[in-house]
Amino acid sequence: xxxxxxxxxxxxxxxxxxxxxxxxxxxxxxxxxxxxxxxxxxxxxxxxxxxxxxxxxxxxxxxxxxxxxxxxxxxxxxxxxxxxxxxxxxxxxxxxxxxxxxxxxxxxxxxxxxxxxxxxxxxxxxxxxxxxxxxxxxxxxxxxxxxxxxxxxxxxxxxxxxxxxxxxxxxxxxxxxxxxxxxxxxxxxxxxxxxxxxxxxxxxxxxxxxxxxxxxxxxxxxxxxxxxxxxxxxxxxxxxxxxxxxxxxxxxxxxxxxxxxxxxxxxxxxxxxxxxxxxxxxxxxxxxxxxxxxxxxxxxxxxxxxxxxxxxxxxxxxxxxxxxxxxxxxxxxxxxxxxxxxxxxxxxxxxxxxxxx
Ligand SMILES: Cc1ncc(COP(=O)(O)O)c(C=O)c1O
Numbered sequence: 001x002x003x004x005x006x007x008x009x010x011x012x013x014x015x016x017x018x019x020x021x022x023x024x025x026x027x028x029x030x031x032x033x034x035x036x037x038x039x040x041x042x043x044x045x046x047x048x049x050x051x052x053x054x055x056x057x058x059x060x061x062x063x064x065x066x067x068x069x070x071x072x073x074x075x076x077x078x079x080x081x082x083x084x085x086x087x088x089x090x091x092x093x094x095x096x097x098x099x100x101x102x103x104x105x106x107x108x109x110x111x112x113x114x115x116x117x118x119x120x121x122x123x124x125x126x127x128x129x130x131x132x133x134x135x136x137x138x139x140x141x142x143x144x145x146x147x148x149x150x151x152x153x154x155x156x157x158x159x160x161x162x163x164x165x166x167x168x169x170x171x172x173x174x175x176x177x178x179x180x181x182x183x184x185x186x187x188x189x190x191x192x193x194x195x196x197x198x199x200x201x202x203x204x205x206x207x208x209x210x211x212x213x214x215x216x217x218x219x220x221x222x223x224x225x226x227x228x229x230x231x232x233x234x235x236x237x238x239x240x241x242x243x244x245x246x247x248x249x250x251x252x253x254x255x256x257x258x259x260x261x262x263x264x265x266x267x268x269x270x271x272x273x274x275x276x277x278x279x280x281x282x283x284x285x286x287x288x289x290x291x292x293x294x295x296x297x298x299x300x301x302x303x304x305x306x307x308x309x310x311x312x313x314x315x316x317x318x319x320x321x322x323x324x325x326x327x328x329x330x331x332x333x334x335x336x337x338x339x340x341x342x343x344x345x346x347x348x349x350x351x352x353x354x355x356x357x
Pocket of ligand 1: 159194195196210211214
């Protein structure tokens with residue numbers, strides 16, 4: 001059988017959730033499980049994240065799956081509903097909506113009695129400069145005050161555009177705006193921290209934190225690894241060597257013949273490619289791990305295979321190759337490919353076999 005596997009380590013997921021609890025002991029934890037739990041598989045991840053206070057997803061379909069899997073924690077739809085007919089499903093399943101535009105407010109008001117009877121909170125999104133979703137300042141103050149006057153319990157929510165950057169001026173601007181709205185709407189529940197903000201700004205944890213990538217053992221920062229942050233990689237993506245070729249000086253490898261041997265080389269062919277979700281075009285030297293040794297990719301990644309330089313190693317057909325995991329961090333693979341760990345985790349295809357530990 002072709003070996004291409006994604007192994008999910010639920011102990012690591014649980015460990016990372018406990019790290020969030022240590023970092024934000026007073027806040028409730030809304031574990032972000034959107035996009036199939038950042039590519040880790042919703043079912044596998046929910047059981048390891050069962051001690052979360054709530055879950056966060058991007059749409060109704062993802063939220064419904066949580067209920068179908070038997071998890072009854074509160075679920076926040078971070079983009080709210082996309083049409084009025086979704087409101088009844090929200091109520092039937094006890095989901096909580098983010099509200100970020102007037103139409104959603106109108107829809108909510110139509111279902112006011114049921115929403116309030118079920119004691120569901122309304123998450124109201126502040127657009128403090130990211131200019132993606134939300135009401136701007138000071139309009140949001142009126143929105144929240146009228147919701148409160150109508151008997152809704154609100155959570156003021158905001159998302160940082162640059163929490164991963166230490167000195168971006170937008171951070172201070174967004175913080176100040178959030179605090180201003182919080183004061184104007186007091187008393188109000190508050191939530192503004194994703195992974196980077198949880199780690200950097202304990203003073204902003206407030207009532208709910210919303211960790212995503214850190215739960216899965218990838219780093220939100222370009223310059224701090226998961227090891228620096230005391231987090232554990234949850235996913236191991238691996239394959240195996242399916243062929244070995246000895247090539248002579250001047251011979252080329254792979255599509256486009258983009259690489260040429262400058263010496264005698266041993267090239268191993270590995271059972272993984274972009275059809276599995278491994279990125280094709282690396283922008284700087286990229287490596288994998290074979291028998292605890294770090295080795296370079298050699299030539300282009302194709303749909304089902306890649307070639308690696310195992311010159312001088314005792315590599316054999318059948319040897320396991322770690323594409324990312326504990327030894328080769330997904331964030332480092334991402335850097336070599338000009339992207340972020342988040343993207344690599346989310347965009348794996350269905351082809352690799354999933355194994356849950
Ligand atoms: C509203 C919101 N909160 C929290 C998160 C989690 O972010 P991270 O994965 O960086 O922790 C996201 C992710 O995109 C988000 O959109």
